[in-house]
Amino acid sequence: DTGVSQNPRHKITKRGQNVTFRCDPISEHNRLYWYRQTLGQGPEFLTYFQNEAQLEKSRLLSDRFSAERPKGSFSTLEIQRTEQGDSAMYLCASSSPGTKGRETQYFGPGTRLLVL
């Protein structure tokens, strides 16, 4: 257990429905990342927050995806009008600058999404 939690762990939904995932980072970490991982591939970066500010979004993050971190603590990732291609594991990670002079990202267990 890294201290990063994600809920739900599994989600099955029908195509066209909206889904929302939550990530609770390690409490003192000010950076929070979302990644997506499809079968047989390594995780791919989606977006990143420093405190409540969303500082970077990947081109993988289409208009149907939105992420928030309203108070600089937990974060939510929402997918609207889900498509079968959205089926993947969604991973959250957190980090804090200055740890041993170098940031290390700690990952949560992920939310596995299946779109039928």
Next chain:
Amino acid sequence: DAKTTQPTSMDCAEGRAANLPCNHSTISGNEYVYWYRQIHSQGPQYIIHGLKNNETNEMASLIITEDRKSSTLILPHATLRDTAVYYCIVRVAMNRDDKIIFGKGTRLHILP
């Protein structure tokens, strides 16, 4: 970030040392070598990182060649629980965004 090259898969007998190679021939002077692993159905787990000196912690050792163009992750006494995908990553020190660019990694099978 620089690209890395890793074997697709490797086998290792339980109790033996597992040596996982990684090539990063285009690494820059300010890039660290990081290793993560991902056990099935879990998130990636940080293992170790280094710049140019060899590093050791409770999980593994990292050996970086003098020219820094390749490295080896060593699991000294592999157990069945070490079966996982191992990712070798190079990252710029204190980068603004610090996102990790993962490749496909090496799938390590520990054989009983």
